[in-house]
Amino acid sequence: MASDTPWPLPLDAPAADDLSRCVHCGLCLNSCPTFSVTGLEAESPRGRIYLARAVDEGRLEMTPAVQAHWDLCLQCRACEAVCPSGVAYGRIMEHVRAQVAAAPKKDRLQRRLRSFALRNVVARPRVLAAMVAPARWYAGSPLRGLVRRTRLLRSFGRLAVMEAQLPRRPGKPVRPGDTLAAPLGAAARVTLFTGCVMSELFGGVHRATARVLARSHVAAVATPGQVCCGALHAHDGDLAFARDLARKNIDALEGGDIIVVNSAGCGAAMKEYGQLLAHDPDYAARAAAFAARVRDFSEYVVTLPGRPAxxxxxxxxxxxxxxxxxxxxxxxxxxxxxxxxxxxxxxxxxxxxxxxxxxxxxxxxxxxxxxxxxxxxxxxxxxxxxxxxxxxxxxxxxxxxxxxxxxxxxxxxxxxxxxxxxxxxxxxxx
Ligand code: SF4
Ligand code: SF4
Known part of the structure; x- marks a missing residue:
C-alpha cells in the first residue's frame, strides 16, 4: 500500500505496486468503451491510471476535473482482460473511488445520497422490497401498455429510460430461505445466491436456475442469512461497507456447498472476497475459502454430466x-x-x-x-x-x-x- 500519500484515505489508497504495473503500451485503448466514444486519453484505462499515479505521487491534485474522468469509467474491466502487464484495473478503480468518495467535491450531496441509498435501500432487503414492489406491479400491469401507447413519459428522460429498462415479467421475488424446485433423486446440493435487486426483480431467473439444476439432479437452496454481495458498494468506493456485507455472507454461507451465482456482477465480487478481506486477520483465510466455492451458473452447469437436451x-x-x-x-x-x-x-x-x-x-x-x-x-x-x-x-x-x-x-x-x-x-x- 502507498503510505503518506495525498489520498484522503491512506488505508484504502490504490497500491503503488498496482499503479506502477502499467507500462503505457496502449493495448487496452481499443477495448475501452469510454475511450471509443470520447477519444480522450484521460478517459482511457491508461489515462485514468496515469492520473491516479500522478495523484499518488503528489504531482497532481485530485480536482473535480480529475475525478470526473474516473467517474466516467464503467468499471467494466475490458481493459484488464487484454492488459499484457496484468494491471489489476478493477482493484485500482475501486480504491480510487474510495478516495473520491472521501474527497471534497461540489456534488458531495449527490454522492452522499447515493451512498445512503446503497447502504440503506439496496442492502436492506425489507426496504428494497418495499421500494421495488410498485415497479414490479407496474411492469406486469395493463397500465404499462397505456403509458407506452400514450407516450406519457417522453418528456421525462431518465424516468422514461428506467421504465423501458423494467423487465417484462419480473415474477415473484425469491428471497433467502424460500423453497425452490426440488430435484428427483438429488445427487448434489448447492447454495443459490439470491442477491438484492436480483431477488426482487428477477425471481423468475432464480426459479429457472433452480429448475435447470433440478433436471440435472442438483438441489438449489436459497440459504437463509445471505445478504447483498457488496459489489455496488465497492464500485462506488464504499469499501468499508462492502467488507461488512462480505463478512455477513461468509458467516451465513460457511460450509462445503458450491455457491451458484446467476448475476455476473455478484459472482465477480464474491470470487474476490479473499482480496477484499486480505487484511482482516479474522476473515482473510475464510474469505479465500469462500471465494473458491463460488461458481457462475454457466460455469457450474457446463460441468454437470447428463444434463438434458x-x-x-x-x-x-x-x-x-x-x-x-x-x-x-x-x-x-x-x-x-x-x-x-x-x-x-x-x-x-x-x-x-x-x-x-x-x-x-x-x-x-x-x-x-x-x-x-x-x-x-x-x-x-x-x-x-x-x-x-x-x-x-x-x-x-x-x-x-x-x-x-x-x-x-x-x-x-x-x-x-x-x-x-x-x-x-x-x-x-x-
Ligand atoms: S493498462 Fe495494461 S494494456 Fe493498458 S496501457 Fe497499461 S499496461 Fe498497457
Ligand atoms: S473499466 Fe473503465 S477504463 Fe477499463 S475498459 Fe472499462 S470503461 Fe474503460
Whole structure:
C-alpha cells in the first residue's frame, strides 16, 4: 500500500505496486468503451491510471476535473482482460473511488445520497422490497401498455429510460430461505445466491436456475442469512461497507456447498472476497475459502454430466456481461450451453463483449454515456434482428430491454438460465 500519500484515505489508497504495473503500451485503448466514444486519453484505462499515479505521487491534485474522468469509467474491466502487464484495473478503480468518495467535491450531496441509498435501500432487503414492489406491479400491469401507447413519459428522460429498462415479467421475488424446485433423486446440493435487486426483480431467473439444476439432479437452496454481495458498494468506493456485507455472507454461507451465482456482477465480487478481506486477520483465510466455492451458473452447469437436451427455434444474440467475460473470464461456457440447444441459431453482433452501459447504477449517474453505449447495442439489434437477446446479469438484462425497444424490435430478453429452462421444457414435450 502507498503510505503518506495525498489520498484522503491512506488505508484504502490504490497500491503503488498496482499503479506502477502499467507500462503505457496502449493495448487496452481499443477495448475501452469510454475511450471509443470520447477519444480522450484521460478517459482511457491508461489515462485514468496515469492520473491516479500522478495523484499518488503528489504531482497532481485530485480536482473535480480529475475525478470526473474516473467517474466516467464503467468499471467494466475490458481493459484488464487484454492488459499484457496484468494491471489489476478493477482493484485500482475501486480504491480510487474510495478516495473520491472521501474527497471534497461540489456534488458531495449527490454522492452522499447515493451512498445512503446503497447502504440503506439496496442492502436492506425489507426496504428494497418495499421500494421495488410498485415497479414490479407496474411492469406486469395493463397500465404499462397505456403509458407506452400514450407516450406519457417522453418528456421525462431518465424516468422514461428506467421504465423501458423494467423487465417484462419480473415474477415473484425469491428471497433467502424460500423453497425452490426440488430435484428427483438429488445427487448434489448447492447454495443459490439470491442477491438484492436480483431477488426482487428477477425471481423468475432464480426459479429457472433452480429448475435447470433440478433436471440435472442438483438441489438449489436459497440459504437463509445471505445478504447483498457488496459489489455496488465497492464500485462506488464504499469499501468499508462492502467488507461488512462480505463478512455477513461468509458467516451465513460457511460450509462445503458450491455457491451458484446467476448475476455476473455478484459472482465477480464474491470470487474476490479473499482480496477484499486480505487484511482482516479474522476473515482473510475464510474469505479465500469462500471465494473458491463460488461458481457462475454457466460455469457450474457446463460441468454437470447428463444434463438434458433443449429445443428452442430462435435466432439468439448472446451478449457477454462484462463481469462474466472480463472479470471472471467466462466466455465459452455460456456459448457452449447455447450450442447444445437444438434449433438455436447464434447471431453474432459486433461488440457483443463491449459494455452495454448498464454497469450497476451507472445508467442513473452517467446517463449520457450509458445512452450512447445502449444506442450502439440497439443499432446492432436493428441490423441483425434476433428473436432473443441473452445475457447473464440483471443490469444488462434491463439495459437490453431498453435497447431492444429502442431498436423497434419485439425480441425477448432472457437470462441464460431462462432460455435453458424453456428449451429443456420444450424438449420434454416432444
Ligand atoms: S493498462 Fe495494461 S494494456 Fe493498458 S496501457 Fe497499461 S499496461 Fe498497457
Ligand atoms: S473499466 Fe472499462 S470503461 Fe473503465 S477504463 Fe477499463 S475498459 Fe474503460
Amino acid at each position: 433443449g429445443q428452442l427455434d430462435a435466432r439468439v444474440a448472446y451478449q457477454d456481461a462484462c463481469h462474466l467475460a472480463h472479470a471472471q473470464r467466462i466466455r465459452e461456457q455460456p456459448r457452449a450451453l447455447l450450442r447444445e440447444v437444438q434449433g438455436c441459431t447464434p447471431v453474432a453482433t459486433a461488440g457483443a463483449d463491449m459494455c452495454c452501459g448498464a454497469a450497476g447504477i451507472y445508467s442513473l449517474v452517467e446517463p449520457g454515456m450509458s445512452a450512447e453505449l445502449r444506442a450502439r447495442k440497439a443499432a446492432q439489434f436493428r441490423e441483425h434482428a434476433p428473436d432473443v437477446v441473452v445475457t447473464a446479469n440483471p443490469g444488462c438484462q434491463m439495459q437490453y430491454e431498453a435497447a431492444v425497444r429502442e431498436a423497434g424490435l419485439d425480441a425477448r430478453v432472457m437470462h441464460l438460465a431462462e432460455l435453458l429452462d424453456e428449451a429443456q421444457r420444450n424438449a420434454r414435450r416432444r
